[in-house]
Amino acid sequence: MKITIETPLPGEEDEIIIKMATLSDDVLKMVRRLKDGTGKDTMAVYEDESIRMVPTRDILYFDATDNRVFAYTRENCFETRKKLFEIEELLAGSAFLRISKNAIVNIKAIDHLSPEFNGRFIASLKNGEDIIISRGYVPELKKKLGIGK
Template sequence: MKVRVEIDGDLKNKEIVIKAPRYDAETESLYQSIQNLYGQIKPLVFLKGTSEYYLDVNDILFFETDGRQVHAHTRDDEYVIRYRLYELEDLLTGQFVRISKSAIINSNQVYALTRSVSSIVVRFQNSSKQVYVSRRYYKVLKDKLERRR
């Protein structure tokens, strides 16, 4: 592996680029490591009742909209978050992927995809919760899960 530093005075922010002949497990591992070290994820505040919670985003199964609110689902609980889905999509890169107009899932928590004639359902590890995938977003999800192998 070759490591190189390029200085560009026109840049306003630092940028890390990974160049590889193919996307494999080593590339994914390198990407995840950099994301974990230098990711720009702001601390997310989750609300439940009158309490504020500071959860690890890796514990989140999925985010979904319900009316005008966005809910974050963990294995056992549900919280409200003050971000819109499009904002979360920009903040949470890497393991999170959009699966419909109203949901973003944590691909590391996916246990199974169940396809039927009328729908595609995502089930999660150690949870009875499930969410539906839009046909429009299915290929992106499938590719993401394939790369994870």
């Protein structure tokens, strides 16, 4: 794939042109992020009635409970207005990984892992919390961490 970056002439508007025979899912996701103005560096979260921009590196994990999604940092819990699958798409290719039907974890926030019965793991996070990694998600976790087969 050829990538060309040009500086517009004075007075010209910035623009992005994509020429592809077939648009891949990755390119469509990138276009969606550009249109939404969202990226992987920060995330809008809600604290009471105010909106805060939290660096994603500060988020330890996301948890879905009662049709609401919460972002947990070391000190705080914030509500997001995104669905878990939207967060998973937004943070694809980053340090975040789906670990169960209800949770996404920042693997950089994991202090250590302990095997549990039935193929599950317990992830002890750097803030002292423990979260369960469902057995169906363990292979992807091992792959992301570069361990196992």
